[in-house]
Amino acid sequence: MNWHAVKVIYINEMMRTFRTLAQSVASPVISTSLYFVVFGSAIGSRIESIDGVSYGAFLVPGLMMLSLLTQSISNASFGIYFPKFIGTIYEILSAPISHFEILLGYVGAAATKSLIIGTIILITASFFVELRIAHPVWMVSFFVLTCVTFSLLGFIIGIWADNFEKLQLVPLLVITPLVFLGGSFYSIDMLPPAWQTVSLFNPVLYLISGFRWSFFEISDVSVGWSLIAVIAFLLACLSVVGWMFKTGYKLKN
Amino acid sequence: MSTILSVENLTKRYASGHEALKNINLEIEEGEILALLGPNGAGKTTLISIICGIVNASEGRVIVAGHDNVTAFRKTRSLIGLVPQELTLGSFDRVSDTVSFSRGLFGRGRDDAWVEQLLKDLSLWDKRDSEIMTLSGGMKRRVLIAKALAHKPRVLFLDEPTAGVDVELRKDMWEIVSKLREDGVTIILTTHYIEEAEAIADRVGVISKGELLLVENKASLMQKLGTKQLIVELRTAANALPPALSEFDLELSADGQHITYTYDVRAERTGITSLLQSLQQAGLELRDLQTRQSSLEEIFVNLVNEQ
Numbered sequence: 130m131n132w133h134a135v136k137v138i139y140i141n142e143m144m145r146t147f148r149t150l151a152q153s154v155a156s157p158v159i160s161t162s163l164y165f166v167v168f169g170s171a172i173g174s175r176i177e178s179i180d181g182v183s184y185g186a187f188l189v190p191g192l193m194m195l196s197l198l199t200q201s202i203s204n205a206s207f208g209i210y211f212p213k214f215i216g217t218i219y220e221i222l223s224a225p226i227s228h229f230e231i232l233l234g235y236v237g238a239a240a241t242k243s244l245i246i247g248t249i250i251l252i253t254a255s256f257f258v259e260l261r262i263a264h265p266v267w268m269v270s271f272f273v274l275t276c277v278t279f280s281l282l283g284f285i286i287g288i289w290a291d292n293f294e295k296l297q298l299v300p301l302l303v304i305t306p307l308v309f310l311g312g313s314f315y316s317i318d319m320l321p322p323a324w325q326t327v328s329l330f331n332p333v334l335y336l337i338s339g340f341r342w343s344f345f346e347i348s349d350v351s352v353g354w355s356l357i358a359v360i361a362f363l364l365a366c367l368s369v370v371g372w373m374f375k376t377g378y379k380l381k382n
Numbered sequence: 383m384s385t386i387l388s389v390e391n392l393t394k395r396y397a398s399g400h401e402a403l404k405n406i407n408l409e410i411e412e413g414e415i416l417a418l419l420g421p422n423g424a425g426k427t428t429l430i431s432i433i434c435g436i437v438n439a440s441e442g443r444v445i446v447a448g449h450d451n452v453t454a455f456r457k458t459r460s461l462i463g464l465v466p467q468e469l470t471l472g473s474f475d476r477v478s479d480t481v482s483f484s485r486g487l488f489g490r491g492r493d494d495a496w497v498e499q500l501l502k503d504l505s506l507w508d509k510r511d512s513e514i515m516t517l518s519g520g521m522k523r524r525v526l527i528a529k530a531l532a533h534k535p536r537v538l539f540l541d542e543p544t545a546g547v548d549v550e551l552r553k554d555m556w557e558i559v560s561k562l563r564e565d566g567v568t569i570i571l572t573t574h575y576i577e578e579a580e581a582i583a584d585r586v587g588v589i590s591k592g593e594l595l596l597v598e599n600k601a602s603l604m605q606k607l608g609t610k611q612l613i614v615e616l617r618t619a620a621n622a623l624p625p626a627l628s629e630f631d632l633e634l635s636a637d638g639q640h641i642t643y644t645y646d647v648r649a650e651r652t653g654i655t656s657l658l659q660s661l662q663q664a665g666l667e668l669r670d671l672q673t674r675q676s677s678l679e680e681i682f683v684n685l686v687n688e689q
Contacts, residue, residue: 131456137486148474216470220529223434224487225459377438 134226138234139241142208146242153204154246157196161250164192165257168314179316180347185258190341191313193250197243197272198279198308198333202300205239205283210290218380228374232284239280240273247272261344267352268343274359275336281366288379307333312341317349332358386412386537386568387433392442394428394592402428404592406442410570412536415563416597417579418572419682420589426572427467429589430539434464446537460488463535467542467572469522473515477506480514481528488533500528504558520551527558538562540571544578556582576682590686609684611674612643612654617667624664630657641666 146153169185176184212218221231254260262268290296311333317325328334329350339355342348348355372378387410394403403425410416418426431437433444435455444451446458471480481497501507504524509517514525523543530538540559544552559569559582573579579586580600587597596603619638630653633642641661645652661668 131489133486133489133491137483141483212472215472216466216468217472219431219434219436219464219466219470220484220487222436223459223462223464225456225489226487227456 131224131226131230134224135230135234135237138221138231139238142235142238143241145208146204153242154249157200157246158249158253161192161196161253162257164188165254169257180345182345182347183258186260186345187316187341188314189251189254189258189260190344191337192254193247194275194333194337194340195308195313196250197247197275198304199300200246201239201243201276201279202283202286202304204242205236205280206287206290206296206300208235208239209284209287210296213287213380222380232370236277236280236284239283240276243276243280244273247276263346264343268340271336271340271343271355271359274363275340278359278363278366281363281370285366285369285373288373291379304333307331308337312337312349316347332362335359384412385409386447387570388445389429389433390443390445392429392432392444393440394425394432394437395440402592403432406594408587408594408597410537410568412568413563413566414584415559415569415571415582416585416587417583418570418587418589419576419579420572421686424589425592426589427541430464430541430570430572434462434539435459456489460533461536462539463530463533463537464539465526465530465541465543467545469519469526471514471522471525473513475514476511477501477514477517477525477528478510480525481532484529485532490533496534497532500531503561504528505554520547523547523551523555535567537568537570540569542572542574544573544575552578588682588685595685609644610647612645612657613672613674614641614643614661614668615639615670615672616641617669620666624666626664627657627660630660
């Protein structure tokens with residue numbers, strides 16, 4: 130293992146975050162606070178509690194997931210796309226470093242950022258609503274697995290994208306709708322039966338449901354299914370990355 | 383001297399069917415400076431990219447110090463440093479940070495003393511805390527060299543190191559190269575500037591349209607392939623060339639003082655003896671004789687045009 134390389138990539142990526150602190154950390158905190166003010170306090174005060182959980186508290190896992198997904202994808206995709214764009218990727222590709230180590234550096238850093246942002250949101254949320262976490266181990270597991278999985282997805286998008294438009298395409302057109310329709314702001318019980326069935330095909334629903342269960346023990350689908358969904362998605366991303374590295378897809382051809 | 387790098391039957395074919403490299407074979411001795419000459423799009427950068435692991439080869443293999451560059455990529459890549467053609471650097475990075483980054487990437491631990499020495503050698507020490515975007519093009523080129531040397535490679539690739547660089551910096555670059563050679567670093571450089579190859583290379587390879595046309599010792603290449611010119615200075619100026627000399631490829635200077643005879647040193651007979659006899663028979667008196675070797679540039683142009 131070339132640990133020195135993993136370390137410098139990781140540190141370099143983290144430095145980039147600190148250089149753009151306002152953009153990387155402050156913006157998710159501000160947008161989350163706005164969600165709380167608008168949905169939690171203004172509108173939420175007129176919504177009954179859901180399965181005994183106040184609407185403000187109910188929102189927290191959904192909002193965290195919303196940020197984790199978008200942040201993981203944007204951080205990881207930008208992290209690998211940017212060296213490709215400016216050409217410094219030559220150095221990574223010519224270094225004595227395995228694909229796994231490249232992945233560890235970039236995805237590790239992106240996932241770490243998401244974990245930091247998620248934690249900040251959780252702390253911010255605790256100022257607005259009373260939080261309890263029923264299953265901390267499950268909560269942390271979903272938290273970490275989501276960050277890693279979606280950072281992997283971001284990495285894939287970053288390699289696939291050959292312009293800035295493509296870089297934005299998936300987060301904007303796929304991920305954001307899936308998160309909004311995946312029960313981040315509501316329980317699917319509130320939907321008409323037909324839409325409930327449709328929602329079950331949304332993979333993000335399983336993530337949010339499992340994550341919310343670890344807080345309040347309420348869920349749209351059973352937690353086992355949630356776990357299977359996250360792991361299946363993780364494995365899918367890993368195999369795509371593996372294939373990309375093996376064929377040199379858009380990197381070495 | 384031992385072989386440090388050998389390229390065997392290397393071919394690069396793109397999905398479009400375009401062959402960027404056609405069956406390249408090349409052996410490079412430890413400690414030498416090899417210049418790869420070729421027009422744009424000849425395949426120079428592709429060749430370097432494959433050796434360094436940036437591009438996958440379609441066929442053939444590359445051996446560096448006895449190790450295959452695919453199966454033992456960690457060993458081969460840690461022996462190689464690459465200075466790319468484009469000034470590809472992160473604009474917001476600081477000079478010493480980016481050099482340390484390269485060192486780490488190549489599996490070496492932090493070594494501030496070495497980085498300091500490197501930056502001093504490349505006249506970058508004053509700029510160590512500057513952001514890359516504040517540097518001039520020449521300075522950026524130096525940073526790229528410092529990055530490539532950060533892990534003390536034994537083989538250094540310089541892809542067009544002096545493209546778009548002013549005369550002074552080009553001289554500096556040559557000095558850097560000769561100092562590296564003294565330290566025993568093997569250097570492979572690609573260049574458009576033939577005088578550059580002529581000035582610093584031990585051997586010259588010529589690539590055109592993906593084929594390695596030849597690799598020769600610089601001196602013997604010039605001797606072997608060069609045309610030579612015999613310049614005859616006349617005692618009294620001639621108005622025109624005498625008809626008796628029409629069988630020779632001659633040129634009379636405007637002032638009528640000099641006759642230039644171009645001949646091929648590779649030819650079995652150079653024709654010099656009969657020319658001199660004919661000159662005498664034509665009644666021309668000679669004042670002086672001079673021969674001139676063709677430059678690498680002329681050799682190169684001839685080779686690429688022949689293809």
